[in-house]
Amino acid sequence: MRYARAVLMILLPAAWRPAFARRLLGWDVHPTAYIGRSIIVAQRVTLGPGAIIGPWNLIRDLEELRLGAGAQIASRNRIAGLPPGTSVFRHSPNRDPSLVLDDHAEITVGHEIDCCDRVHLHRHAVIAGVRSQVLTHSLNLVRDRQETGPVVIGEHSAIMTGCIIASGTCVPARCIVSAGSVVNTKLTRELTFYRGNPAEPVRELPARLQFFRRGENTASSVGATGPGA
Structure with missing residues (x-):
């Protein structure tokens, strides 16, 4: 039923989707938030003022999806969790399969986000490229067992094209991780x-x-709400 409703929502006109999400899915969606043609399946969804989920994203099996004011997920991203209780991760009983973007954080285009545990982008953090x-x-x-660990991207930090961010790692505030790097610690x-x-300080x-001085009113370059969204 949840997947059927998620598919139904992408067939609705864009202006109807926030109301559909609030009334039939129980989401907390601000009137100024935008939902593109994306499959979204999560237990709890919160979209703050001006938050944007663009078109052609697949977001599934999350406990929580939360976007703060002005936060954005652009397009063609695959974001997948795994509900609690599965035997696959019985050695990680406290894992939190959630994605949280604080105010003005961004995920751009064509990324793979594994949310078997929590992924948290702080204010103005960007997974770019x-x-x-x-x-x-x-x-x-x-x-010889599967384990999980959360990933944290600090505020005003940028992950550039083609990076791999491994489980249990964090990137401090106001850092840049160069294209093609691997963060495994x-x-x-800062x-x-x-x-x-592995990624090392250069x-x-x-x-x-x-980039480190982005203000709350800075316009984003993501452009998630273009034609056909």
Whole structure:
């Protein structure tokens, strides 16, 4: 039934989708939020003022999907969780299969986001470019079992094209992870440019970078609500 309603919603005119989501799905959707033609299946959904979910996303099996004010998920992203209680992750009983974007955080185009555990983008954080992977589960080779760990992207940080972010890692505030890098540990230094496999600090970044100074009213370049959305 949940999938049937999700499919029905993408067939509705864009102006009707927020009301449909509020009344029939029980979502908390601000009147100024926008929902494109995307499949969205989650237990709880909150879309803040000006939040945008663009077209052709597949978002499924989440406990919670939450977008703060001005947060955006652009298009052609595959975001998948796994409901609690499955035997696959019995060694991670406290996992939280959720995706949270704080105010003005963004996920751009064509990314793979594994939400078997929590993925959290803080204010103005961006998964930019295309074809990055965020993983929240992995095979523990020592214990021969599947385990999960949350992923956190700090505020005003940017993950560039084609990166891999492994389970249980974090990127500190005001950092840039270079294209093609692999983050497999918890990074610790703010205001830092990281690069490589594994990602390592290359140089400090000046706090005056305009990206680090994005204000609450900064217009986004995602463009998720174009024709056909």
